[in-house]
Amino acid sequence: MTKHSVTDVIGIPDEGIDKGAEKLTPEKITRVIRKLLDEEGGARLKVYMETCVHCGLCSEACHFYLSNDNDPKFAPAGKVKQTLEHIIKKKGKVSVAFMKRACEVAFTECNLCRRCSMYCPFGIDIAYLMLFVRRICHRLGMVPQYIQDTAHSHSATMNQMWVKEDEWIDTLQWQEDEARDEIPDLRIPLEKPGADVFYSVIGPEPKFRAQLIYQAAVIMHAAGVDWTMPATPGWDNSDMCMYTGDQEMVARLKKVHFEAAMRLKTKRIVMGECGHAFRSVYDVGNRLLGWKMPPLRLMHALEFYYELFRDKKLTVKQKYEVPVTLHDPCNVVRGGGLHEMARHVIGETCTEFIELHPNREHNYCCSAGGGVINCGPPYAKKRVIGNRVKAEQLAAAKAKGAKTIIAPCHNCHGGLEDIVKYYELDMEIKFLGDIIYECIDKGQPED
């Protein structure tokens, strides 16, 4: 595999961080940090910070550490040392330069994938600690520019991609129109009260990948699902504010999403194939709104597909014959336990399945998650160099014959595409929905 020096991936200029830093003084930093530690730094933070014995057993959990030739700066506990450990030791009396580096560590060198929590003997939640650093950065107004732009979009439009309300409706009608060429009686039902399924997607679907909505509609139609999408904000289940440390916005976003589903009196929310959105709706946003678990039944696409196949709602016409492998996305596997369901669907739709190693909960992150890919082009190379192990893992599956990588998560898609291209792996990446769409009996009328 190609090797790169880590020195050219640290200290990348970023307007969001640099301009934010220009407005800061050490006094201001101290004041903000102390206030935050006082208001939000509870028992978890204290215990995690005081219990870590610096054993380094978390190091080998991290793809950044492994891929950067075991550079200690990229070890999970090493990242805590460069950020929170010093911040707490100095009681917030840290310099502007220090905070710039801390910001870079927390936003672009950790995917919050939680693999290290499975390697730390004490189960210290390092992702939680990195999120705390991001929260500090958010309060200080120094967040990488690209991801902050998506957070702005969230707060202005309630979706990630500055999609206007009429554009959203228009996109759905356009996809419905397109799909009716293939299946004349197909509908994308908007605002249907009492539907069984409220289907929500992430902002980039109508913006860049509208064919995924088309495909979802075809699958719903073939399975005879009673479904709907809202014509109002709340259709976007994504959430970059969760990753910028803007928890107030997370709560607003999830409220709009849940309320759209409730207003339509739908029985359950089914989400498209996105990992971070699942984390936000299933695990984070509900908590910020005071719900222990989501207020109505919530299903990620993987679970929904599994249910459709288990209940024989879909029939496979022609299995996908190219050998496939599966990348287990952190947020739906380590964060949702959907790995066996994914394998069940692959078993139903594909002829040959080759496992990646490690897999399931132990799979390596794609290095795009946790908002890292959303920090934009300045960090693309760093993210790809920081995941050489993923390329090696994929190459091993390729050597066994795998040609298609199934990645049931949008961020994973983006991350893996960059990795496949950079390391010249020549593998195709698909959503599970792509495969299902290709394989099932769509119920088209006979010619």
Add this chain to the structure above:
Amino acid sequence: MTHEIYAFLRGPMVWISLTVFLGGSVYRLASMWRLAKKKDAVIFHYISVFYSLRSLLHWVSPFGSLNMRKNPAMTVIAFIFHVCLIATPVFLSAHVILVKESWDISWWWMPDHMADLLTVIVIGCCLFFAGRRIKRPDVRYLTSVSDYLILAAIAAPFITGLWAYHQWPAFSAMMLLHMASAEILLMMIPFTRLNHMLFFPFTRGYMGSEFGAVKNAKDW
């Protein structure tokens, strides 16, 4: 003078160190509980006894987690170290006799040559951990002076105890150092990183609960 120091370490200081250790532990746990109630109330909603135990059981069983299987030397040494660290002082005949003389209660004790072996193992493990801190770049990067001091504090009562038992030169002074260092170590537990003895079940248990009950996944 020596006798007075001995009497102090053998008498009041035992009570002081036990009080600081037990009282400190209770204080740390109780104050953390209070802080959690105040600022992290969420913990109490998500912690699950079943999933805590499920995770803990995997992590207190040798090779029960993938990371332990990936680092067999560290796993074996860490387990042996912790067992010897606790078993040696508790089951040492001299200690059992001291307790018997004071309060007339006693329990099984191990033969002295076995205690010797366990003591040497503890010292050896401390050397291994120190070596690991120096040798492995990632661990060296994380290590601060306090980490070495803690290792020294653990090794001290074992080294001095071994010395005193075998009556090597200046053994009576060593005996005093033995008692003093052990009492210091005991008092350090609640207030240093050694507090993982208190908090480990909670941090691991909470992660086990989050993974098990919410995320439907394993955490080992």
